Amino acid sequence: MKKKLIAVAVAGALGVPGVALAQASTVQIYGTLVLNYNYLDRGNASPTVGTPMVDMFNAHDTNIGFKGEEALGGGTSAWFQCESTMDVTGEGSAAGSAGFCGRNSAFGMKGSFGNVFAGIWDTPMKVAMGNFRPFSTSGVYGMGALMWNEAGSNISNSGASFTRRQNNLLSYASPNISGFQGSIAYSATDEATAQTDASAVSKARLWGIGATYTNGPLIVGGGYEKHNDYNVAAQANYTGGSDSAWSLGVAYTFMGTLKASLMYVDMDYDLAAGQSLGQKSWSVHMDWAFAGPHRVRAGYTSADDTSGNFVGNVNQFVGNNSAGNTSAELWALQYAYAFSKRTELNAGYAKVNNSSAARYRLQTTGSVGSAGENMSSFTVGVKHTF
Numbered sequence: 350m351k352k353k354l355i356a357v358a359v360a361g362a363l364g365v366p367g368v369a370l371a372q373a374s375t376v377q378i379y380g381t382l383v384l385n386y387n388y389l390d391r392g393n394a395s396p397t398v399g400t401p402m403v404d405m406f407n408a409h410d411t412n413i414g415f416k417g418e419e420a421l422g423g424g425t426s427a428w429f430q431c432e433s434t435m436d437v438t439g440e441g442s443a444a445g446s447a448g449f450c451g452r453n454s455a456f457g458m459k460g461s462f463g464n465v466f467a468g469i470w471d472t473p474m475k476v477a478m479g480n481f482r483p484f485s486t487s488g489v490y491g492m493g494a495l496m497w498n499e500a501g502s503n504i505s506n507s508g509a510s511f512t513r514r515q516n517n518l519l520s521y522a523s524p525n526i527s528g529f530q531g532s533i534a535y536s537a538t539d540e541a542t543a544q545t546d547a548s549a550v551s552k553a554r555l556w557g558i559g560a561t562y563t564n565g566p567l568i569v570g571g572g573y574e575k576h577n578d579y580n581v582a583a584q585a586n587y588t589g590g591s592d593s594a595w596s597l598g599v600a601y602t603f604m605g606t607l608k609a610s611l612m613y614v615d616m617d618y619d620l621a622a623g624q625s626l627g628q629k630s631w632s633v634h635m636d637w638a639f640a641g642p643h644r645v646r647a648g649y650t651s652a653d654d655t656s657g658n659f660v661g662n663v664n665q666f667v668g669n670n671s672a673g674n675t676s677a678e679l680w681a682l683q684y685a686y687a688f689s690k691r692t693e694l695n696a697g698y699a700k701v702n703n704s705s706a707a708r709y710r711l712q713t714t715g716s717v718g719s720a721g722e723n724m725s726s727f728t729v730g731v732k733h734t735f
Contacts (some may be wrong), residue, residue, distance in 0.1 A: 353482040354697065356390055357536055359641075359674040366397070366594050372529070372614035372619070373416045374552070375418050375419060375539070375683050376415055376416070376418065377415070377515050378414070378415055378735075379413075379414050379416070379461065379734075379735060380411075380412055380413035380414060380735050381410065381411055381412050381435075381647045381732070381733070381734050381735075382408075382411055382435060382437065382731075382732065382733045382734075382735075383408055383409060383410050383411050383488075383731070383732050384406065384408050384410070384411075384437055384438070384517070384729070384730060384731050385406065385407050385409075385420070385473070385488065385489070385728050385729070385730035386404070386405075386406055386728065386729050387404065387405050387406070387407065387489060387714070387726045387727070388402070388403075388404050388727045388728075389402070389405060389489075389711070389714055389724070389726040390402055390652040390723075390724060390725045390726070391403060391710075391714065391718060391722075392594060392718045392719065392722030392723055392724055393725055397679070398525055400475060405714070406438045406439045406440075407438065407488065407713045408412075408436045408437055408440075409485060409488040409491075409712075409713045410485050410487065410488070411434055411435045411436055411437070411463050412432050412433065412434060412435055412452050413432070413433055413434075413435040414430060414431060414432035414452070414453075414454075414484070414524060415430070415431050415432075415435065415674050416428070416430040416432075416453075417429055421458075423460070423641075424460045424461050425458065425459070425460035426458070426459055426460065426595060427454045427456075427457070427458055428456070428458075428459060428466075429455070429457075429529070430454055430455055430468075430616075431449070431450040431454045431537055432450065432451075432452040432453045432454050433448065433451055433452060434448075434451060434452060439541055447547065448503075450469070450519040451469070451502075451503050451616055452502070452503075452514065452595035453454075453468075453469065453471060453514065454468050454469050454470075455467055455468025455469070455470055455520075456468060456516065456633070461524065462524070463521060463522055463523045463524050463607055463641040464520075464521070464522040465519075465520070465521050466519075466520055467517075467518065467520070468518065468700075469503065469514060469515065469516050469517070469518065470483070470514065470515065470518050470520055470534070470554070470701050471513075471514050471515075472512075472513055472514075472518070472557045472559075472572075472574060472576045473520070473531075473532040473533060473534050473557045473558050473559030473572050473574075474512070474515075474557050474558070474559045474571075474572025474573065474595075474596055475512045475513065475559075475572075476532065476559055476572075476597070477532075477559035477560060477561050477570040477571060477572045477598070478512070478559075478570070478571075478572060478596050478598055478612060479567070479577065479611050480561055480568050480570055480598065480610075481568070481570070481598035481599070481610040481611070481634070482500045482610065482612065482632075482634055482648070483608070483610075483634050483635070483636035483646040483647075483648065483734035484634075484646060484648060484681060484683075485536075486500035486512050486712070487712045487713045487715060488713050489681075489699040489711040489712065489726040490542070490646075490648065490681040490683060490697065490699050490728075491711075491713070492632055492648065492679055492681075493512050493629055493633075493712055494511075494664075494665050494679075494701075494710060494711075494712050495650045495651075495652040495665075495678075495679050495701070495709055496512070496567045496612065496614045496630045496632060496650060496652070496711050497510060497511040497512035497594070497596075497614060497616070497618065498510055498511060498618045498663065498664045498665060498666050499512075499664045499665060499712075500513075500628050500712060501514065502514045503516060503555040503727070505517070505536075506536055506538065506553035506555060506576075506579065507553065507579055507580075507581075508581065508664075509579070509581040509618065509663050509664045509666070510581065510664065511574055511596075511614075511616055512596040515534075515555055516536070517525060517535070517536050518534050518535070518536050518537075518555075519535060519536075520532060520533070520534040521533050521534070521536060521616060522551070522603035528562050528563045528564050529560065529561070530560065530561055531559065531560035531561075532558065532559050532560070533557070533558045533559075534555075534556075534557050534558075535554060535555060535556045535557070536541075536552050536554055536555040536732065537554075538553065540553040542692045543577050552577075552578070553577060553578045553579055553642075554572070554576075554577045554578075555574065555575070555576055555577075556575045556577075557572065557573065557574040557575070558572060558573050558574075559568070559571070559572035559573075560572070566601055566602040566603070566605075567599075567600070567601050567631055568598075568599070568600045568601075569598070569599045569600075570597075570598050570599075571595065571596055572595065572596050572597060573593070573594070573595045573596075574593065574594050574595075575591055575592070575593045576591065576592040576593070577589075577591050578590065578591075578592075579592055581618055581644070581663050581664075582618075582620050582621070582661055582662075582663050583657070584620060584621040585621075585623070586621045586622055586652055587620070587621040588621070588622065588684075589692055590618075590619025590621075591619055592616075592617065594614060594616040595604075595618070596612065596613065596614045597612070597613045597671060598610060598611065598612045599611050605618060606637060606638045606639065607635065607636075607637040607638075607639075608635070608636045608637070609631050609633070609634070609635050609715060610633070610634045610635075610729040611632070611634075612631060612634075613630075613631045614629065614630050614631070615627075615628075615629050615630075616629075618657075618659070618663060620659050623658075624656060624657070624658055625655040625656075625659060626656075626657040626659040626666060626668045627655065628652060628653060628655045628656070628666055629652075629653045629729075630650065630651060630652040630653060631650075632648060632649060632651070632652055632679075633648070633649050634646075634647065634648040634649075634652035635647045638711070642686050642688070643684075643685075643686060644684070644685040644686075644687065644689040645682075645683070645684055645685075645731050646682075646683045646685065647681065647682050648679070648680075649678065649679070649680055649681075649682040650678065650679040650681075650684075651676070651677075651678050651708075652676055652677045652678070652709065654671070654673045654674065654675045654676045654704075655667060655668055655669070655671070655675045656671050657671060658670050658671070660699050663706075665708060665709050665710065665717055667706055667708055667720070668709060669706055672706070673706075674704040674705045674706040674707070675692050675702055675704060675706045675707045676704045676707060677702060677703045677704060677709045678700075678702050679699065679700070679701045679702075679708045680700050680701075680703070681697065681698075681699045682697050682698055682699075683695050683696070683697030683728075684697060691734045692731070692732070692733045693732045693733075694729075694730075694731050695729070695730050695731070695732070696727075696728065696729045696730070697727075697728055698725070698726070698727055698728070699711055699725065699726050699728065700722060700723065700726075701723070701724050701725075702723050703718075703721055703722060703723055704721065705720065705721040706720050706721065706723075707720065707721065708720050710724055711724045711725075711726055714726070729731070
C-alpha cells in the first residue's frame with residue numbers, strides 16, 4: 350500500500366492522473382541504503398598522505414530501483430527493472446554503476462518456460478555464488494579481491510574480474526524444478542575492438558552458466574565463466590585468448606539459525622606469447638542469528654600463490670613466474686543488531702594479510718598497497734531496506 354501511495358505521488362509530480370496509475374500500474378519502488386564508517390590502516394598504500402591511518406565513509410551496494418510486471422495471458426508476463434546507485438556520501442558519479450539504471454536493469458519475458466531477459470545484470474556464476482557468502486563481494490568484509498580478482502560493476506567485454514555486473518547481457522534462467530535452478534548468459538559484442546597485432550577485429554565476448562540445488566537446509570551450487578579476447582594485462586603483442594573461472598559452493602543451516610558455507614574458486618588467464626596466470630582460493634563463512642535481534646557474521650578467505658609464467662600485475666593478482674609469496678588471507682568478523690526487519694546497525698573488523706609479494710586490498714577502500722603490506726579496518730555501519 351505504501352509503495353502504491355509513493356507511485357501516486359510520483360505520478361502527481363509528473364502530471365499523470367494519480368488515481369488511474371494506482372489502479373493500473375504494477376510498478377514498485379524498492380531500495381537498499383548502506384552507510385559504513387571505517388577507521389582504516391592502509392599500510393603504505395598512500396605514502397603521500399603522510400600516515401597510513403585514515404577514516405572514511407563508503408556506501409557499497411546501495412540502490413534504488415523501479416520494477417514492474419504485466420500479465421500477458423497463458424501464464425506469461427513481461428517485466429522490467431531499472432536499478433540505480435543511491436550513494437548518500439555524495440561520492441557517486443553520474444556514470445557507470447552510479448548512473449541511472451546502472452545496476453541490475455533489464456527487460457524480460459517469463460512464464461512456465463523460465464525467464465529470458467536482456468540488459469545489465471549479474472552473471473550466472475555471481476548469482477549462484479551469492480548463496481554462500483554472508484557479506485557482499487565489496488566493502489571491507491568483501492572477498493571479491495582474493496576470490497575473483499576484484500568485484501566488478503557495470504563492466505563491458507573487458508576487465509579481469511570474475512564476479513561482475515555485465516553490460517549488454519542476454520540471460521536465461523530456468524524455472525525451479527524440485528529445488529534445481531540453472532541459468533546461462535552471454536554478452537553481445539558491442540565493444541569489439543581491433544587488437545594491435547591482429548589482422549581482424551577481435552570480438553570480445555563473455556559466456557557464463559550457473560546452477561543451484563536447494564533441499565531444506567542444504568544448498569549446493571556453482572558456475573563457470575569464460576571471457577574471450579579480453580587482453581586483461583593490456584599487452585601490445587596480445588593476439589587473443591580465453592580467460593576462465595569456475596566456482597563451487599555448499600551451505601547448510603543448522604538449527605534454523607546458523608548457516609555455515611564453503612566456497613572454492615579456480616581462475617586462469619591466457620595472456621600474450623604463451624604466458625599464463627592462474628590462482629585458486631577458498632573461503633569458509635558463518636551467519637548466526639543467535640538471539641532475537643542479535644547476529645554474528647564471520648568469514649575466512651585464503652588465496653593461494655599465483656601460478657603460471659606471467660610476470661606483472663592483473664588487477665590485484667601478482668604474477669612472478671610461479672616464484673611464490675603471492676598468497677593472502679582475509680579475516681572478517683561482524684556483529685549486527687536488527688532494530689526491525691528492515692533496519693540494522695552493525696560493527697566489525699576486517700584484515701587482509703599479504704605475503705611478501707602480494708598486494709591485495711580491502712575492497713572499496715581506494716588503491717592497492719605496496720607488496721607485502723597488510724590492511725585492516727574497524728567499521729561501523731547501518732543498513733536499511735525498503
